Structures are given as C-alpha cells and as structure tokens.
Amino acid sequence: MNNGKEQILSAQLMFSVGCFIQSSTLLTSFIADVAGNEAWIAVIASYGLSMLLVRMYVKLAKLYPGKSIVQISEAVFGPVLGKILSCFYIWFFFSLAILNTSDVGFFVNNFIMPETPKMAILLMFIFVCAWAVRRGVETIMRYGQLFLIMGFSVVGLFCILLFKDMSFDNLMPVFAMPVMKYVQSIHIVTIIPFCEILAFTMVFPYVKDQEKIGRSLYIGMTLGAIHLLVVVLRDISVLGPVYTHVTAPSFQVTRLINIGNVITRMEFFYEVAVNILIFFKVSVLLFAAVLAVAQTFHIKSYRSLVIPIAVLVICISMAPFISAAESGFWGSNIAPFYSAFFEIILPFFTLIAALIRSMIPEEGEAGLK
Amino acid sequence: MILLLAVFAVIALSEVPTLIREKRWRELIAFSALYGLALFYASSLTLGAPPPSPIRLIMYFIKDVLHIGYTG
Numbered sequence: 001m002n003n004g005k006e007q008i009l010s011a012q013l014m015f016s017v018g019c020f021i022q023s024s025t026l027l028t029s030f031i032a033d034v035a036g037n038e039a040w041i042a043v044i045a046s047y048g049l050s051m052l053l054v055r056m057y058v059k060l061a062k063l064y065p066g067k068s069i070v071q072i073s074e075a076v077f078g079p080v081l082g083k084i085l086s087c088f089y090i091w092f093f094f095s096l097a098i099l100n101t102s103d104v105g106f107f108v109n110n111f112i113m114p115e116t117p118k119m120a121i122l123l124m125f126i127f128v129c130a131w132a133v134r135r136g137v138e139t140i141m142r143y144g145q146l147f148l149i150m151g152f153s154v155v156g157l158f159c160i161l162l163f164k165d166m167s168f169d170n171l172m173p174v175f176a177m178p179v180m181k182y183v184q185s186i187h188i189v190t191i192i193p194f195c196e197i198l199a200f201t202m203v204f205p206y207v208k209d210q211e212k213i214g215r216s217l218y219i220g221m222t223l224g225a226i227h228l229l230v231v232v233l234r235d236i237s238v239l240g241p242v243y244t245h246v247t248a249p250s251f252q253v254t255r256l257i258n259i260g261n262v263i264t265r266m267e268f269f270y271e272v273a274v275n276i277l278i279f280f281k282v283s284v285l286l287f288a289a290v291l292a293v294a295q296t297f298h299i300k301s302y303r304s305l306v307i308p309i310a311v312l313v314i315c316i317s318m319a320p321f322i323s324a325a326e327s328g329f330w331g332s333n334i335a336p337f338y339s340a341f342f343e344i345i346l347p348f349f350t351l352i353a354a355l356i357r358s359m360i361p362e363e364g365e366a367g368l369k
Numbered sequence: 370m371i372l373l374l375a376v377f378a379v380i381a382l383s384e385v386p387t388l389i390r391e392k393r394w395r396e397l398i399a400f401s402a403l404y405g406l407a408l409f410y411a412s413s414l415t416l417g418a419p420p421p422s423p424i425r426l427i428m429y430f431i432k433d434v435l436h437i438g439y440t441g
Contacts (some may be wrong), residue, residue, distance in 0.1 A: 047417075071384075095423070095424060095427075099424065153377070176421065179438070184439045192391065240392075293399065293403075296398075297395065297399055299393075299395050299396045299399055300393070300395075300396070301393075301396065304384050304387075304388060304393075304396055304400050305396075305399060305400060305403060307380055307384070307404075308400060308403035308404040308407045309403060309405075309407075311407035311410075311411060312403070312406060312407045312410060314412055315407065315410035315411050315419075316410065316423065316424070318414060318419070319419065319422060320422045320424040320425070321422065321424065321425060322425070326428075330424070330428055332439070333438045333439045333440075334428050334431050334432060334437075334438050335434075336439075337431060337437045337438060338427060338431055365377060
C-alpha cells in the first residue's frame with residue numbers, strides 16, 4: 001500500500017538497513033555467552049549466510065514489485081491463507097518491537113537512570129517512535145544515513161580511545177569450541193541482527209527504484225556487518241576473558257576509557273548513540289507492524305492504528321520476561337528458532353509457491369515479471 | 370487509574386470523531402479493537418495484575434512443548 005505520496009530513495013534504504021543492523025550492538029551479549037572470544041568468527045560466518053538468505057526477500061520483491069511481504073503472501077496464497085500468514089508477520093514485527101523496547105528499558109533503567117521508573121523511560125521512548133511512524137516512512141528513512149554515520153563515528157572514536165587497552169591475543173584461541181557452539185552462535189547472529197531486516201520488506205512498496213532494492217539490501221547489510229564486527233573485535237580485545245561475564249560488553253568497554261584522567265565517563269556518548277540507533281530500529285518495526293495490520297485488513301491509512309499498537313508495546317515490554325537471566329536465555333537459545341520460522345521458513349515457502357505460480361500461466365492476469 | 374482513563378479518553382476523542390466524520394468504518398473497527406486491548410493491558414498493569422507475557426508463553430511453547438532449542 002503506497003499512498004502515492006511517500007517515496008524512499010534506494011540510497012536511503014541502504015543506509016537504513018545498515019543503521020538497523022548497527023542497532024543490534026546491545027544484543028552482542030547473546031553471542032558472548034555462547035561463542036566467547038570467538039564471537040567475531042560467528043559474525044563473519046553469519047554475514048555470509050545472511051547474504052544468501054536475504055536473496056529470498058530480494059527475489060520475492062522482484063517477482064512482486066511494489067508489494068510488501070504481507071501483500072505478497074495474499075497474492076501467492078490467496079485471501080484466506082494469505083491473511084493467516086500476514087497475521088504471523090504482524091505478530092512477529094510486533095514482538096520484535098516489544099523485545100527491543102524492553103532492551104532499551106532494561107539498559108537505561110539498570111545502567112543509566114536506576115531511580116527513574118521504567119514506565120517513564122518506555123513512555124518517552126515509544127512516544128518519539130510513534131511520532132516518527134505517524135509522520136511517515138519517508139521521515140524515518142531520511143534519518144538512516146545520519147544515524148549510520150553517527151554510529152560509525154562513535155565506534156571509530158571509541159576504538160581510537162581504547163586502542164591502548166586492546167590486546168589482540170584475547171582473540172585467540174580459535175576453533176577451540178565444540179562444533180555446536182559455532183552452529184548456535186552463527187544461528188544467533190544470522191537471525192537476530194541480520195535477517196530481522198525482513199521488516200524492510202514492508203518498506204519495499206515505497207522504494208522509488210524497485211530494481212535497486214537488492215543492491216541496497218546487500219550494501220546496507222555489509223555496512224551493518226562491518227560495524228558489528230568492529231564492535232565485537234573491540235570488545236573482545238579490550239575485555240578479554242571478562243567478555244563472557246558482563247551483561248552489556250560494549251557499554252562496559254566504554255566505561256574503561258580513561259585518557260589522562262581527562263577523557264573519562266564516555267559511556268554517556270555510547271548510551272546516547274545506542275538509544276538513537278534503537279529508536280530507529282523500533283520505529284521501523286513499529287511501522288512494519290502497523291502497516292501490516294492496515295494491509296491485512298485493507299485499511300486505507302495506518303496512522304490511526306499507531307497509538308493503540310504503541311500502547312500495547314509499552315505495556316508488554318514492561319515485563320516480557322521475569323528476569324534478565326530469562327531474557328538472556330531467550331536470546332541465546334529460543335529466539336534463533338522462533339525468529340527463524342518468520343524470517344526463513346515462511347519466506348522460503350512463499351518464494352517456492354510464488355515460483356510455482358509464475359510457471360503456471362494464468363489467463364486474464366498480467367504475468368509476473 | 371483515573372489518570373490512565375483520562376489519557377485514553379483524550380486520545381480516543383482526538384481520533385474517533387475524525388474516523389466517524391470521514392466514514393472510515395474499517396479503520397474505526399480496527400482502532401477500537403486494538404484500543405480496547407491496549408486499555409485492558411494498561412488497566413491490568415495499573416491495577417498490579419498484569420496479564421501473562423505472550424513472549425513467555427511462546428518460550429514455554431517452543432521449549433517445553435516442542436522441545437526445540439539449544440540446551441544450556
């Protein structure tokens with residue numbers, strides 16, 4: 001559903017995808033628990049695997065140009081089964097928005113503002129996200145470039161400031177873990193930061209140049225992967241064996257910055273940067289959820305649905321888990337399988353069905369491109 | 370609780386008249402359904418009896434019913 005007014009340039013899509021992956025910096029603790037000092041190997045391997053998986057989304061976009069994943073599901077499977085699949089996607093985007101909002105609330109409430117009620121933090125955060133979504137997808141995507149550059153600048157600055165604390169021996173040994181640990185860590189990184197760009201399939205109808213969607217996704221993923229890899233390498237080389245024992249490795253690393261007792265307490269900049277990046281990610285997810293609801297039920301404008309869905313996100317993200325340990329367990333052990341169903345299995349079967357349909361000529365309908 | 374209901378009333382008053390005036394009935398139904406659910410959740414939270422988290426229900430289903438997941 002493109003109301004014909006909003007359009008995104010392919011470059012904006014590219015930067016937005018990169019920014020979206022950058023915002024998963026907070027989630028590196030999931031990989032740290034499993035892969036330890038070999039998390040950087042998981043990032044590299046996951047990047048390669050994700051590039052193959054994202055080809056599914058690109059192929060679907062080429063078969064059905066100008067349509068979102070929800071519209072494609074309905075076109076491929078028909079109105080009934082298509083709507084059922086659309087409901088799955090609605091729930092998935094909604095749940096991702098909840099989980100990421102909950103991460104913000106946990107992080108800010110525990111590390112930055114412990115005296116502030118969590119509800120106040122979530123309310124202010126979601127208020128800005130909802131406002132951005134109501135302004136439209138063009139507004140959200142326009143900031144992707146700015147935030148991407150900001151993310152790289154902050155990481156680059158911290159790498160320079162922490163260079164004296166880095167010990168690259170901490171990256172060794174390699175390939176010393178059981179095989180299942182590599183499988184698990186690659187699975188986590190593939191699913192959680194990279195394949196979550198499934199949310200951008202809801203943005204595809206707004207892209208001006210439909211032929212450049214694939215290129216935008218691949219380059220954006222590459223930029224995000226570079227950021228993630230630099231962050232993981234930095235954290236491991238600075239923290240060493242402590243990397244697996246801290247809750248937010250990237251945050252803890254910035255607390256170690258001390259240049260002549262003058263440049264200290266830099267974690268504030270990290271916190272601001274992370275909040276901005278996660279704001280972008282949650283805005284995209286919220287937009288995807290709201291637009292998916294609108295398209296599934298053939299509602300012309302999604303704007304009036306933003307507030308109720310935003311309120312639901314706030315309420316559920318107050319306590320999606322009973323403890324941080326449960327949240328960590330979810331991220332490392334359950335989320336890879338949960339998200340794989342929506343990010344890999346559903347699009348795969350949709351693609352297979354779409355390819356089969358494209359082979360069967362239908363009278364009276366324009367052929368698929 | 371009164372403040373919560375007041376806020377919800379203000380938001381509803383800002384959205385619903387426009388939807389009715391422009392005869393966007395499908396949108397009104399969707400808004401009402403989602404808004405009712407949001408009101409239920411928010412009220413439950415305010416009263417100190419939050420409904421079970423759907424994420425935890427999913428985790429229970431995947432881990433304990435389907436027995437899918439990495440061990441440990």
